[in-house]
Amino acid sequence: AQKVTQAQTEISVVEKEDVTLDCVYETRDTTYYLFWYKQPPSGELVFLIRRNSFDEQNEISGRYSWNFQKSTSSFNFTITASQVVDSAVYFCALSEADPGYSGGGADGLTFGKGTHLIIQP
């Protein structure tokens, strides 16, 4: 069975600090997808990134970066120079690819329990 662990329940930092959110996953599949979603105080779920298991390249998008390491089954998320608007709950999620569908990832998402990130001004 697949599992996603976000060990940090809550993190509080001062604005402009860098912060890393940890995500560790378990799966028996060799083909899978990893995701990060953001849930701001307004409650919606905002998609941030999707990474497939064959692509271990790190990704950077503005102040956001992601470090995918298959050797440690981790997919960590770093925010550089944090801002108050980054305050939210962040979820890491895993989807095992269905071999019956090209591209896979159509199965349900298994979510971690989320990390509540508080950026203090």
Added chain:
Amino acid sequence: EAQVTQNPRYLITVTGKKLTVTCSQNMNHEYMSWYRQDPGLGLRQIYYSMNVEVTDKGDVPEGYKVSRKEKRNFPLILESPSPNQTSLYFCASSLTGGTQYFGPGTRLTVL
């Protein structure tokens, strides 16, 4: 605008009174799904649908029903709601193999 919509956004009801939460997407996605979010438990999948007339149970299907008569709609039905179904519900859709995009959520309270 490409989006997933849910109605109602907020609902307070009483035990045993049947209710339906609607979900609609305008992106021609084949895959649709329902999740519930509870404190300390994260999000868990209730039901999903790979395409019209094809539905299947997720991790926590007890007490829920769904239907997929049209591609764009995927309503969640609670035939006899109970207080343990008080939760925040999200509908999501995607192309087959694609990223799931979520609706705004429906906060349900069952008294």
